[in-house]
Amino acid sequence: MIVGVDIGTSVTKAQLISRDGRTTPAHEARSTVYTLPGHRVEQDLDDVVGTVETVVRAALADAAQLADEPVEALALTGQGDGLWLRDASGAPVGRxxxxxxxxxxxxxxxxxxxxxxxxxxxxxxxxxxxxSAAPLLAHLAEHEPERLEAAEVAGYCVDAVVQRLTGAVTVDVSDASQPFLDVATRTYDETALELCGLSAHRRLLPDPAPSGTLHRLLPDAARRLGLPAGLPVSAGPFDIPACAFGSGVAEPGEGNLIIGTTLAAQVLDTEPRPALAEDPAGMVLATPYEGRFLRVMPAMIGTAGLDWLLKLLDVKIEALDALLVQSPPGAAGVTALPFLSTSGERAPFVDPRARGRFDGLSPLAGRADLVRALCEAVAYSARHCMETLGVTSTVTACGGGARSGEWARIFAGVLGGDLEVCDDAVGIRGAAHVAWRSLGTPVDPGAWRARLRTVTAERGLIDHYAEGYAAYRQALDTAREGWSTR
Structure with missing residues (x-):
């Protein structure tokens, strides 16, 4: 079996997974996210490493549930983007x-x-x-150059944890794809660095690890985790591509939708071509599999906006399905734009000024209408992302939002086709999938796909939401004109 770890932004999860796909319950530990003046959001690496140690030890206590199979590897995935500066020993250079x-x-x-x-x-x-790493690096170069001078590595969350556990200075090719990598050659594009004015800081970027690379647990780290020293450690891919492979995406044209804290739509391709977006949005990721690339639209919207609304309305998340049933498709005329991140939006368009809103309100509107309008708007954004990517085949869905039966029905209706939903921790499944391949004993992705459940797209909802989507796109175009002059 493999110990899988998903290092999220505020929650780290771990569970055991066997080669036949069986898993133990996921254990969680919360890390601190510091929200500070000036739109700054930071994390402490020592705190994050501590959460990894906590959940791994907790997961190992469940080994008997998988018939005490031996642990073959530790597989890590986690949040992407951001900027995690370290010195040569792996100690953080600031948060x-x-x-x-x-x-x-x-x-x-x-x-x-x-x-x-x-x-x-x-x-x-x-x-x-x-x-993204590029503007953050440029910002520090302008305002805090001493931090870059003190750093030896500019990387991401997963490779920062890997350095602490194994001593390896490395980066997974999916993380390295953003934003300086030529994904076809898997080498850094020096012109891309020049465009951002960051050529002088090229030394901070570790070269991407070759596919199949495994690292080894250091004795001290192994003791803290409760694992044997020298155990193979697989690093990456980061959470978005890990979810694609964990959901069973295997053939070009197949798409995956992550309905989590943020929304991400992606499609597998044999060519490293960008999405045909009107804005320079999205990303093209190299993957652990040669000749396979992911085109991704990682939106900033998702369940975080729904959590905000439910808190505002004093409604528990457990009541979501019941609320959605109380409001008809179209939310009794209430509509929404779902852009509730203080950072604006990044896909399928980029605008730091993007903000949410509700329209069509009257004294007749109730809490259920507001909630349904926001859920429908998130689904419309997902369709916008999928259309921009050119998804042509099966779509799998995962994440907390996909576990809501009524919200999944909305997504299927808006997207106009059946959804194959995976309720497991698919990021961990994807990381384990890659780890077994690196160990030389790959698992059959088709066998894992069988664990999906189908949410059927209903003809009445498809027709209704086709009109709703057209109205959403028109409202979005009008709003974007206003944002541009704000």
Missing amino acids: ALSWMDGRAADRLDRWTADGTLRALHRRTGVGLFPG
């Missing part, structure tokens, strides 16, 4: 800058105005947002 950090929004404005964003997108297929 990590989260992917939710907005301090570099002004840098993004300048790069938008002078054409840097479009030029970078043409070279690498990556669209930037304030929490």
Whole structure:
């Protein structure tokens, strides 16, 4: 079996998974997210490593549930983007800058105005947002150059944890894809660095690890985790591609929708071509599998906005399905734009000023209508992302939002086709999938796909939501004109 760990933004999870797909319950530990003035969002690496140690030890206590199979590897996945600076020993150089950090929004404005964003997108297929590594590096180079001078590595969450556990200075190719990698050659594009004015800091970027690379647990780290020293450690891919492979995506054209804290739509391709977006948005990721690439639209919206609304309305998440049933399709005329992140939006368009709103309100509108309107709006955004990506085949769905039966029905109706939903911790499944391949004993992705359940798209909802989607796109276009002059 494999110990799988998913290092989320605020929650780290771990569970055991066997080769036949059986899993033990997931154990969780919360890490601290510091939200500070100036749109700064930071995390402490020591705190995050501590959560990994806690959940791994808890997961290992469940080994008897899988007939005491031997542990073959530790497989890590986790949040992407942001900027995790370390020194040569792996100690943090200041707190990590989260992917939710907005301090570099002004840098993004300048790069938008002078054409840097479009030029970078043409070279690498990556669209930037304030929490991307490039604008964060540029911001520090301008405002805190001493931090970059003190650092030896500029990386991401997963490789920061890997360095602490194994001593390896490395980065997974999926994380490295953002934003300086030529994903076809898996080498850094020096022109991309020049476009961002960051050539002088190339030394901070570790070269991507070759596919199949395994690291080894250091004795001290192994003791803290409760694992044997020298155990193989698989690092990555980060959470979005891990969810694709954990859901069973295996053939070009197949899509995956993650309905989590944020929303991510992705499609597997044999070519490293960017999505045909009107804005330089989204990303193209190299994967652990040669000749396979993921085109991704990682939106900032998702269940976080729904959590905000439910809290505002004093409604528990357990009541979501009941509320959705109380309001008809179309939410009795109430509509929404779901852009409730303080960082704006990053896919399928980029605008740090994007903000949410409700329309069609009257004294007749109730809590159920507000909730359904927001859930429908998130589904419309998912369709916008999927259309931009050009998904042509089966779509799998995962994440907390997909576990709601009524919300999954909305997504199926808006997308116009059946959804194959996976209720497991698919990020961990994807990381374990990659780990077994690296060990030389790959599992059959088709066998794992059989664990999905189908949410049928209903003809009446498909027709209704086709009209709703057209109205959503028109409202979005109008709103974007207003944001541009704010």
